[in-house]
Amino acid sequence: MTDPVGPDTPPEGWTNPLRDPRDKRLPRIAGPCGLVIFGVTGDLARKKLMPAVYDLANRGLLPPGFALVGFARRDWADEDFGKVVHDAVREHARTPFRQAVWDRLAEGIRFVQGTFDDDEAFDRLCDTVHALDRERGTNGNHAFYLSIPPGAFPVVCKQLARSGLANQDTPGQWRRVVIEKPFGHDLQSARELNAIVNDVFPEESVFRIDHYLGKETVQNILALRFANQLFEPIWNANYVDHVQITMAEDIGLGGRAGYYDGIGAARDVIQNHLLQLLAFTAMEEPVSFSPEELRGEKIKVLRATKLVQPLDQTTARGQYAAGWQGGEQVVGLKDEEGYNPNSTTETYAAITLEVDSRRWAGVPFYLRTGKRLGRRVTEIAVVFKRAPHLPFDETMTEELGQNALVIRVQPDEGVTMRFGSKVPGSTMEVRDVNMDFGYGLSFTEDSPEAYERLILDVLLGEPSLFPVNAEVERSWQILDPVLERWAAEGTPEPYPAGTWGPHSADALMTRTGRVWRRP
Template sequence: MQRNPVSKLLLFGATGDLSQRMLLPSLYALHADKLLPDGLTITGSARSDYDDAGFRDFAKQALDKFLPDDRKDESAVGSFLERLQFQPCDLSDSNSFQPLADKIGDISGGLAIYLSTAPSLFESAVEGLEKVGLTAGTVRIALEKPLGYDLASSIEINDTVARVFPEDRIFRIDHYLGKETVQNILALRFGNSFFEPVWNSSGIDNVQITIGETVGLEDRAGYYEGAGALRDMVANHMLQLVALIAMEPPARYDGTAIRDEKAKVFRSLRKITPDKVAQDTVTGQYEEGAVGGKVVKGYDEELGKDSDTETFVAIKAHVDNWRWQGVPFYLRTGKRMAKRRSEIAIQFKPVPHSMFSGRGGILQPNMLIIRLQPEEYIQMLVMAKEPGLDREGVKLREVPLTLNIDAAFAGSRRRIAYERLMLDLIDGDQTLFVRRDEVEAQWQWIDAIREGWTANGTKPKHYPAGSWGPSAAIALTERDGVTWQDD
């Protein structure tokens, strides 16, 4: 990858929760490991009325709170804070931008802008930046999700940004793509010869992707009530995982080749029509239940009003191309689930003939499990013979072959997703960012599902908090003879 680092970084929303938890700690970690360009300045901006010293105090408190103890280094924190400065800016006020431009100064060495704010402010932000010359030349911009509510709003946002920034200077963020284990999907598939011959409909029976959260609304009630599980998780994280599993081998590891292949997957997703939506999708909403041994409220009670917003969705999807014809992709995500878990389970087809049949050997099809969180590992379930003299027949048992990422790379520092994404933004590498045609193809598929729900008058089925969702989600797979991977 050819690096083209900038000399200045502008963070909008610099006093928000994302900045405190992820952005500032990530930038500090890169600084402490001497990965940031020498002389890079970081300008924070928000409506907050900080000066430089006040913002540095704010940033230090965030680092004290959110950095792991083993990453805290007084000298490194001090030199990192010297990079920081602050300029208040109200994105809805065009007069706010000139003082910001004056604060940033000369951008001939390159500027990257990180826009972590409500999409409703994107247009005024872009217009204000353009007016004061902060979009000229090679300036690049990163957009934090959500990028739209549906296809129409996504197109509107993309058109607004594209009016000023060409596609090669737009970095759309899906933080899942920065996760180490997600990138390991590419290494697993395209760095090992033994998977490719069976990575298709001849060798794979089904693919299951689960993203389960044990939390409820927390502080996201306003956003979540308008979004629901389908827009919040399926429209970005889950479909990106589908693309990485289903994509054809790219010619090379770069932003164009990889994103070309992902876009082909999204265009190949079979549209779920209104007459199929009832059998291929399940929606749910959590009621009162127990999570982690504690009684928790139901969604309506947390929200404070009755709602038909789904907090759970399960989908049977298909990728209609040569490689994946006939292979179902089962997607499942929800809040207040039994466990916090993000994983991909790839169920291979059974052996065509069992020589152990009738001798006590019960064969299970092989399964590959890629766990993304809370642990990170890759596990292959294989059949092995139990020790013994076999006087009553050979006994086989399923055993795991596990690659524990932490253990295997114990000498390497683990990076959170935003460290990689921030560094790639600074360097100008778009590989792990989402291209416009990907976003819009995803929304086309999502919108068709929502239209089907509306046409059918679909209402979410209730499920108790602390479970794996409505019983209909079990039926979604079991009528195909498939069981969700819940171990």
């Protein structure tokens, strides 16, 4: 029998009776279920969520009766929403468009019109979900993706509770909620938000999306460290001088000025993305990779993480000014359309942390993020201490830097090792060289988009890559003192667009005899 969908997709209803569930070479396919997206008219849904759903279907990882429901205030019929999804898939999907896959997916697409405070709309949504259970065989299993501003979380959660949509009616059914960052704007608001969500959904049914944790390279940190004998013996304060974790963007705010004002780089990136990268980098080896063990080690290392004092010397912030970016002259933050020229919101943030543990005692962790920087890059650089160089004199090694292991998260996913090598010739001269591993060169399959992995994990009930309450609240405990100090300090230091940040960020490093990497 020939499968009309494609060679990688099994016929509908087919299961492999010989499959061993412990065999990790075979993909895990979601069981009967549906996904409800609130905020389907937004960029996130159009550019990431809908294409990710199609890509999962294209890879044969969704059940044949999968259902996708959109909820928004637009006056659309099911067919109108289907056209929106179709156009988003054709424009943004990672995998090739296949008509047979689309036709099967489109059969389960529904739309419900309404606002978040409209009881009747949520009652219609409840009726739609129950109808899909009957028509598509979703078995009462539904995930609710809140791709909406955090201020709308409380009303939507209360509506899901009032309408009965959050209820698991029979044993074995599940209802889950997916929340996009930001998870609050400080510790107090995060706790209030967690209380609201957990009043409707138990913590094991709450999936907080940090899309960086869905990236292949982030998950490869665990493989790099714990599957190889090569790195773990030197992954400690005896050999590591410091760690730099960077997320740099070369774009400005553009049309997001109104959203960004009052949030800033530290809240937008450090509190979630970079502290999670720190946790993966510094955590101890878990007993197993079960969600409980993995989360336990991450929470342990975050509890041991603290700010290095004094904050006026170990933190830095800035706002981008006019400058040159990629051969083009660009305006500064205060000239961006819709931005308050008196705003003190930072577009660059850098902080210094230390992990108070036997493994990392005395090793500073430098976290930085910014907009309108030299290039778009996210990386973790583990920089090692200098060797004694006993057999060499200074002239032989004057061009030699420190050894480093650099994990490139984006855009060029891979790992680079920097070490010293002799320059060809009759004299002994040592310079830095790079040994490079790239995903695109070593594997024939493209890395899936982060949202593909994370949405599939939600549908599978696999929580390993989703931060829990304790992680979110501890991250705010770490960052809040910095935000409070900055709020009392006035205006951030300007830095020209296309550079690598304000002078205060360089001073932060030079005080300890170090320098920032220029990726």
